[in-house]
Amino acid sequence: MTTRESAGDRAAGTTGQDGRRFASYYDRHVVKPPVWHERYVGGYLYLGGLAGASSVLAAGAELTGRPRLARAGKVAALTGISLSAAALIADLGRPERFVNMLRTFKPTSPMNMGSWLLAAYGPLAGAGAVTDLTGRFPAAGRAACYGAALLGPAVATYTAVLIGDTAVPAWHGGHREMPFMFAGSAMASAAGAALLAAPAAENAPARHAAVLGTVLELAAGRLMRRRMGMVAETYERGRAGSLLRAAETLGVLGAAGALAAARAPRPRAIAALSGAALLAASACLRLGVFAAGVASAEDPRYTVVPQRERLSAAAS
Amino acid sequence: MLRQLTGPDRRGLGAAAKSRKTAELRSRVATADRVVKSVCPYCAVGCAQNLYVSGGRVVQIEGDPDSPVSRGRLCPKGSASLQLTTGPGRESAVLYRRPYGTEWEQIDLPTAMDMVADRVVRTRRDTWEEECDGKRVARTLGIAALGGATLDNEENYLIKKLMTGLGVIQIENQARVCHSSTVTGLGTSFGRGGSTTFLQDLQFADCIVIEGSNFAEAHPVGFQWVMEAKLRGATIIHVDPRFSRTSALADLYVPIRPGSDIAFLGGIINHVLTEGKDFREYVLNYTNAASIISGDYADTEDLDGVFSGWNPETRTYDVSSWQYEGPPVQAVSGRRLRLDAYHTPGRSEAHGSGGAPVSPYARRDETLTDPRCVYQILKRHFARYTPEFVHRTCGVPPESFRRVCDALIANSGRERTSAFAYAVGWTQHSVGTQYIRAASILQLLLGNIGRPGGGIMALRGHASIQGSSDIPTLYNLLPGYIPMPYAHSDENLDAFIDVISTRKGFWADARNYVVSLLKAYYGDAATPENDFCFGHLPRLTGSHSAYDTTMAQLDGVCKGYFLFGQNPAVGSANARLQRLGMANLDWLVVRDFALIESATWWKDGREVESGELRTDQIATEVFFFPAAAHTEKNGTFTNTNRLLQWHDAAVEPEGDRRSDLWFAYHLGRLVRERLAGSREPYDRAILDLAWDYPVEGPLAEPSAAAVLQEINGYGPDGRPLSSYTQLRSDGSTRCGCWIYCGVYADGVNQAARRRPHTEQSWTSREWGWAWPLNRRILYNRASADPDGNPWSSRKECVWWDASLGRWTGHDVPDFIEDLPPHHRPADDALGTDALSGVDPFIMQGDGKAWLFAPAGLMDGPLPTHYEPQDTPLENPLHPSRRRNPARLTYDRPGNRYHPPGSEVYPYVVTTYRLTEHFTAGGMSRWVPHLAELQPQMFCEVSPELAEERLLEHGGWATVISARGAVEARVIVTDRMPSLHLDGRVVHQIGLPYHWGPNGLATGDPANELTSIVLDPNADIQETKVLTADIQPGRRPRGRGLPLLVETFRRRAGIDPPDEQEQPERQGPRTRRGGRG
């Protein structure tokens, strides 16, 4: 800043990247950056997706008679959902008041709906895994597994609604494509978990799911950024950019690895490696999305400019 | 969820989601046990407060919507007063620092009181001065007191009474440093030193010029009346060196160089006179425009910057040539009055309620053409105040100047009125009195005094600073602006009355007021035979203002010091000398809420930090007494409307906290106990003091109501009086302050009246009580034409009702109620009988407002532009008289002045207030809700100056004067204009002055930079304008700080370092006049 610049100049506003002037209040954010902790809520998004898609994978395996794959899915689902619930609770300012989530039934609140969903899904996923591991009540276990598979996709995609239903420009701006991106990422991560845990003999569906999931995620992500306008920058720059590039690289490597694993000399190791890559990719994606959201909220430009554009579009 | 399913709120967004706790919510206001009526303790707007009490504690403080002044609103300070009174910043125990001690110790309250009483007795005995230069003075200069503007009238009354009884004359309060020049300026112009109008009346103005005041920030709730006027279409003009929150709301903002307002106002006066735009009928009848001035008079225009009578040796004026032509001024006794006996230091302030002595029957020229008539003198005097001169001197471009002139002229006259509002941007100058005189002249020429929407609104400072002027804790005044007697002239009562009274008007009755006061002071001991104990009063021999007291401390004369709620280590000019003075005391008593800088300088002051002083070598004993807050005591504050408002105690103070009333009363009791039975003649005055106030409650709190009744006065029957016209000089009446007589009229505490403003007219005469006699607009006789009819129906206030045979109207007439407009007195009439029906200025010796002041002022009958003490500029009018020749300088080590035009201190500095803080910070820096709003000391500079000195917005800068240096965060802003004066650029530095090192919001005090240089009429310091340099970066710590200041001094060629004021005792020095 030059010495001639005065308090007035600082308040007056800044020039946008594209040369367009936009006014702000001392460059302060307009919407509040999320108070959520990246670790917890980023983790929550990721683990929920992993769990939800794993349940579907497990049900598929169950149906097609791949018990090891099924078990891997069920265990991944239970682990995912438990940790994800733990992350959610840890993020609360008053964790002891978690049960207040169920104080109302509120369709307008994705978090409330999500809580009910978790309340229903969690026990099913749990029952599915526990019965499988202990071998007791197999019928009930199977029912639980199918039940979890019914709710699982919702668990995997509702988190996109959760963050989409906010004023955070990078999140709300992607509310159409984000569920698909999350679905793809969830699929890929579930596949990744399966690749890690299930024997090569049973994990062909996981390998295919890895590819399909990654393709879906990348395609949805591209589309989202294209439709988002200037806010897409927040997905390309800074921490979010790095994370998302990492997610993309890891995802592509993971998917490629998954495909290659079938014909590779040491399929188990390659599968495990690509599984890990896929899991990491999915985690990076969610953290990246989270970071993009924070970045978009912190800079008033991403709130003001699109709104201005909307206003002038409406006016013309 | 159940309610969601069963109730109408299916989506769970409203009713169904409400918790039980929410459903049961109540406000703690509605559930309070009781509501106590009070008044905001901060500023002089005097906003009414409701204190809500629950479970014996104050739980909420809010504005009282019934108040006609504030209508329930409170500014941030008033809103924070719960935190002020109940927050963590307040001390609750007595603290003691023994001589050479390094820490505070706790002692109990009774012990501390005994110790202080012992010290008072001892110091008084050791320093008693029975005679001075062969004249009886009966006083001690060993003890001094400072503070009172935050206190109740009752507290000030007792303090002054006690101190006077003890022979202590160095009693001062904020009124000195704040608005003393208002009293002298308005008093000599109109006959009373209070604001001529009241806040609410501003709503009727058609134009308001705010100049020398940051109205919106310093009187935020009062500013609602300016906004009201604006909404009604008035033009609001702000003339100020800085663009402040006031400017932001004004229609026209005019930047002006600080210290140049006489040039600006003189320019408007010249414009009005040369264009003939004065309100002639008003001017002719109600001012002294037609009076003929003595042929010996010579103007500054004739004598190159001085008036006739100038004595360069004494640097004072002999004022006899300024008199009206005619017989010499006579005393009431008929003797010729010695004007030199009248014109002594501090006397000008006695015009707070009464004009100076003049010959009431001067020759007049109703055609205003006589070259020696005031009107013609005025014309000549201001002829050189042209728009170009204004531009060159003030930095006001001719277009802006013209717009101000036009607005004022268009909004004055029969149908319209304009008001001026000012505060300490005008008062704190070495020409402060004359600033206010200039505005008075202008408003008189425009016919705006005494009329609705007109007047001069003097915005006073603290909650009761008006009260602490009226019931003064001031060295030169007794209650009701009766001057303190002088040793050389006022040997007995008769001589005293001769000097102070006028032959015409209400001041002719001075003897009634003085005798009644002496009866209130000395009770039954005061008899006609002993001159009503007039001899008990200690005598002045010169000035003993707050700053002279500082010198007396430095010189080792003054040894004991009471601080009754004042913080000179931050708030007074030249803070360093204030601290060094205190470090030279034997004992210091500080009564305050928090441990302000004036209480802790011995362990953490700057001089300790720099090594100039060492704690273990400072002998001063320090007592800290925690003070009770406004919520904990009864009493009255007098606000800026001259309005007395009673506030009730809500709770008892906790711990050792006590009211100042309690302290003064019990200290007096303890001292009198110690002296009881003494046969020493000099103990008579204190033992004769009437000191028998009833005490109440567990703390033995003296009754404030009883004190207020004494102030109001009793008749021979022991019943409260209703008007000062009932006072007698035979000793049958007692009255502690004659101008407050009537506040207990009919035995009712009139100040406690709280009839809602919604139930009465705009003057709201049944809310509180205003002096004099509940009049709200002073001189309101002038709102009617000479025939007694309103000048216009739009501007009616009081008028003559011929059918009733008296004056009537919306306000209490400020006139003799049944004196018809056409009455003309006999030539030899005296006193009030001498008033004519067209003499609205009833306190003046001639019944007229003074465009030209033939008496009463020390530095000239008319304002003349002079430069401030520290100035970068020449004086284009009088090149050889750059500055006010009569100003008071104290050119001594530690108080060095800058050489005029010094390149070393090239920038103009002005100091000011912020809405969020209060004065020296004792009531805001410890209050978290206020401290967070303005957390740090800053300076404001223009982008140009920032560029010139490489200052970075948000960074640090150090401002340096010959007295000290302060660091501040930098705000670079267009609001601080660099002024263009006809080719020359003057950069300004703005410094709020609220900070000190203690409390939550901290910073350097601006007063480290200021010097002590005073207006000769009022002894007020020039803290509104000085010069300095500014450098990027923080100031050095430790020894480096004095070295830095010294380096600059040396560069500027100011005295060698070894002559700097050293902390050890100095030889006596007397003050000197200025060097021109």
Add this chain to the structure above:
Amino acid sequence: MAPRAPQVQEEAGYPRHPPRMGFFTDTSVCIGCKACEVACKEWNRLPADGPFELTGMSFDNTTQLSASTWRHVAFIEQRKPVRAPGGPAGDQQDLRWLMASDVCKHCTDAACLNVCPTGSLFRTEFGTVVVQDDVCNGCGYCVSACPYGVIDKREDDGRVFKCTLCYDRIGDGLIPACAKACPTESIQYGPLDELLERAEARLADLHGDGVPDARLYGNDPADGVRGNGAFFLLLDEPEVYGLPPAPRDATRDLPAMWAHAAVAAVTLVCGIAVAFAGSRRAG
């Protein structure tokens, strides 16, 4: 005719209710005194925000609405380029200092309220939006949902806080603490319909007085939040004051979002089905 404020109380389950109450904050008469900030803090016993350091943002040292600052006064120094080139720089007529007291908007469509999973946020019978501190579990969802950046979480407490429109006072027939303190009636409290009318009149006056910049903000029931319960008269673009120019309650898109999520969920199922289909007998 001023637009009428949507009466949201009925939707919120109050068949019988007082009129919808709100704020009209007329920034053209604000003197930036911050009485509203302090009065609110005193009434609600909110802590001061440390650290006690200057921000350099003109006279704004609290910087934003937060969990401990429910009224916030913004200060904007402007130099409008009307100074004639080469002309006298002394006349500062081109200088403007805008001051505006911001507060929760008590939106008609309140995103914070919509997304709150616990029902801690609720709509009162006055149509205002209030957090219940005995219910809030600090999930922080409302913080991200609010399009104005109003509500915020206090980290040391774990819960979120914002203006209650003095729910605990107005129920007793008192006016909110901030409005009561405001010296210049910049903050006006009352039935929203009345305020809207008064605001239109004031706007017309200002336009008549040659203040073309004056505009209302948050008064339009057709905007992205169906109008505010606390609306403003501004003298410049909203974003200059740190306000969003066209805020929207994201919940409006919720049906669409759910639909997309559902399709995405189905996609996920299909994807995995395809993965299995393509893997038949491969293992």
